[in-house]
Amino acid sequence: MNELEVTKAIKNGDEKAFRHLFNLYYDRLVAYIATYTHDKMSSEDIVQQAFIDLWNAKDKLQECKSPKSYLYTIAYNRFIDSINKDKRRHNLLNTVYENALRDRIDEDNEALEKRVKKMNEIIQTLPPKCRQTLEMNKIKGLKYHEIAKIMGVSVKTVESQMSVAFKKIRKGFEKENLYLLLVNFLKKA
CATH class of the missing domain: 1.10.1740.10 (RNA polymerase sigma factor, region 2, helix turn helix motif)
Structure with a gap:
């Protein structure tokens, strides 16, 4: 054929x-x-x-x-x-991925803003000398010995003030860290 x-x-x-x-x-x-x-x-x-x-x-x-x-x-x-x-x-998958990423960035920015606001609130509740020590170290970038010299105290006092500040900050975020740990656990489950 x-x-x-x-x-x-x-x-x-x-x-x-x-x-x-x-x-x-x-x-x-x-x-x-x-x-x-x-x-x-x-x-x-x-x-x-x-x-x-x-x-x-x-x-x-x-x-x-x-x-x-x-x-x-x-x-x-x-x-x-x-x-x-x-x-x-x-193209559809890229669009979905980009939208998800954009949403995640927005969520992260919101969470960051909340954390910064909370950090500022906690810092404002610190005793005046403790807050001043923290600001001189973390904002101005001064070393402990420089802070001690300016404030007319010992380096041990500066270390003690920084320790108090960190403890109060950690305590202020204690519940949030537990919440974040729980969220991460639930995402993996």
């Missing part, structure tokens, strides 16, 4: 002729599409769909033409469709 006879038979719904065409071109089409996809499995899927499309549109076949070029065109168009579908899926 030559290709023109096969075309006429397929157009008339002859499954045997279709199977003959499938056996004749399947491996060639897979090899052709694989040059684009570099993936045998996806190439096979594309070619199988191309044959299904050919069968579903068999009434459009021209009896005086070989189905080879029509089949290759369908397979190539199916490949292009798969690329476009992958791009749309990839």
